[in-house]
Amino acid sequence: MAELELEHPRLIIRNFLTVDECKELEFIHKSNSTVGYRPNVFSTTLSHLIATNSSYLVMPFIPIRERLKDKVEEFFGCEYELFIEFTGLISWSRGASIGWHSDDNRPYLKQRDFSVVCYLNSYGIDFSGGLFHFQDGEPTSIMPMAGDVVMYTADNCNIHSVDEITDGERLTLTLWFSRDDSYDEDGKLVSLLSQSLLHQNIADLCLPVLASSNMYWFSHDQASDHQLGFDICWARLHVLGYDVYISQDSCCDSDSNVLELHAKPVQLVRGNELLDKEFVNILHALQVVYFYCWKASFLQTKEVSIDIKVAQLSDFQRERIRGLKSVLLNDHDLAVRVFCRQPSEENGCTCFEWRGIVAAVAAWEDYASKLNKQIHLQLPYWRTHQSLYTVQFHE
Ligand SMILES: O=C(O)CCC(=O)C(=O)O
Numbered sequence: 001m002a003e004l005e006l007e008h009p010r011l012i013i014r015n016f017l018t019v020d021e022c023k024e025l026e027f028i029h030k031s032n033s034t035v036g037y038r039p040n041v042f043s044t045t046l047s048h049l050i051a052t053n054s055s056y057l058v059m060p061f062i063p064i065r066e067r068l069k070d071k072v073e074e075f076f077g078c079e080y081e082l083f084i085e086f087t088g089l090i091s092w093s094r095g096a097s098i099g100w101h102s103d104d105n106r107p108y109l110k111q112r113d114f115s116v117v118c119y120l121n122s123y124g125i126d127f128s129g130g131l132f133h134f135q136d137g138e139p140t141s142i143m144p145m146a147g148d149v150v151m152y153t154a155d156n157c158n159i160h161s162v163d164e165i166t167d168g169e170r171l172t173l174t175l176w177f178s179r180d181d182s183y184d185e186d187g188k189l190v191s192l193l194s195q196s197l198l199h200q201n202i203a204d205l206c207l208p209v210l211a212s213s214n215m216y217w218f219s220h221d222q223a224s225d226h227q228l229g230f231d232i233c234w235a236r237l238h239v240l241g242y243d244v245y246i247s248q249d250s251c252c253d254s255d256s257n258v259l260e261l262h263a264k265p266v267q268l269v270r271g272n273e274l275l276d277k278e279f280v281n282i283l284h285a286l287q288v289v290y291f292y293c294w295k296a297s298f299l300q301t302k303e304v305s306i307d308i309k310v311a312q313l314s315d316f317q318r319e320r321i322r323g324l325k326s327v328l329l330n331d332h333d334l335a336v337r338v339f340c341r342q343p344s345e346e347n348g349c350t351c352f353e354w355r356g357i358v359a360a361v362a363a364w365e366d367y368a369s370k371l372n373k374q375i376h377l378q379l380p381y382w383r384t385h386q387s388l389y390t391v392q393f394h395e
C-alpha cells in the first residue's frame with residue numbers, strides 16, 4: 001500500500017480499470033460527446049446522458065464511481081463523508097493543453113477537495129503529447145495508459161499541467177470530490193433521472209434524442225455560430241469511413257440549417273453502398289457504429305438471421321450526400337485534423353462489414369434494454385437515499 005505523503009498527497013494506481021471498462025466508457029463518450037468548455041475539448045456528463053434520453057448509460061459509471069470513492073477515502077484517510085461533485089468523460093484533441101494549476105483555483109471551485117483522473121486510452125498508441133506533470137514532488141510526470149488512475153488533493157499541494165496533444169484524442173474519466181454536501185451531484189442526478197424515467201416504460205427502447213445543435217458544432221471560433229466548422233457527430237462517422245444519407249425532402253438545399261438536419265432519420269453509406277436501415281437520427285447511427293467498434297470481434301462471428309439489404313447509390317443520392325457534407329462538414333480539413341490520428345489515419349476501428357453493423361443494431365438494442373431495466377429497478381432506492389449506488393438484489 002502506497003504511503004500518504006503529506007507535502008504532496010497523491011496516488012497513482014496502475015490497471016485500476018479493466019480494458020473492457022475503458023472500452024465501454026470510450027464507446028459512451030464517442031457516441032454522446034458534445035463540444036466542451038475549452039478549445040479542442042469534448043465532454044460527456046451524466047446530466048447530458050440523461051437529457052438525451054440515454055439515462056441507461058449512467059449504469060456503467062456506478063460501480064466505477066463507488067470503487068474510486070472507496071479508494072479516495074481509504075488512501076487520504078477521510079474521517080468525514082465525501083460527495084462526488086462531478087463525473088464526466090473528457091477528451092482532448094490536437095491543440096488542447098493546460099498550464100500549471102490546482103483544481104480548486106477559482107472562487108467557484110473552492111469546494112473541490114480531491115481530483116481523480118482515470119486514463120481510458122494510451123499515450124503513444126491513441127494520442128501523442130498529453131503527458132501529465134506535477135510541479136513538485138514525485139512522480140514528476142505521468143504517461144497516461146489505459147486503466148491507470150491518478151488521484152490527488154485539489155489544492156496547491158498538487159499543482160499540475162498537461163502537455164499539448166499533438167495527435168489523436170486523449171480520453172479520461174474525471175471526478176472531483178467534495179466534503180460539502182451541497183455540491184453533491186447525486187441529488188441533482190436523482191432528480192433528473194426521476195423526471196426522465198418516470199414517464200418511460202421499462203420495456204421501451206431508448207432511442208437517443210439530440211441536444212441543441214450548437215452543442216455538436218465545432219469551429220475554431222466558437223462564437224462564429226454555424227459558419228466555418230463541422231458537426232462532430234457527422235465528423236466522427238466520416239473519419240471512421242462512413243457517409244450519411246438523409247432521404248427526406250428538402251434536406252440539403254442551401255438554407256437548411258444544422259438543427260433541422262440533425263433531427264432527421266439517416267441511413268449509413270460506405271463507399272458506393274447504402275444500407276437499407278433507417279436510424280431515427282444521427283446519434284442513433286453513431287451509437288450503433290461505435291457499439292460495433294467496441295464489440296466487432298464478437299459481432300463478426302454472429303450469425304445474422306435477417307437479410308442484409310445494401311443498394312448501390314444513384315447519381316441523385318451521391319449528389320445529395322455531397323450537398324449534406326457541404327453543410328455539416330464544411331470545414332472538412334479541420335474535422336480530419338481534430339479526429340484523425342496521423343499519419344496512419346487509423347481510428348481504432350478499421351474493421352468494417354455490413355454484416356457486423358446489422359448485428360450491432362440488434363446487439364445495441366439488447367445492451368440498452370438490459371441497462372434500462374437495471375436503472376429502472378435501482379432508481380427507487382436511489383430516490384430514497386438521494387445517492388447513486390449499486391443496489392444488491394437477493395434472489
Ligand atoms: O487529464 C489530465 O490528466 C488532467 C486534467 C486536468 O488537469 C484538469 O482537468 O484539471
Ligand SMILES: [Fe+2]
Binds near residue numbers: 160
Ligand atoms: Fe487539473
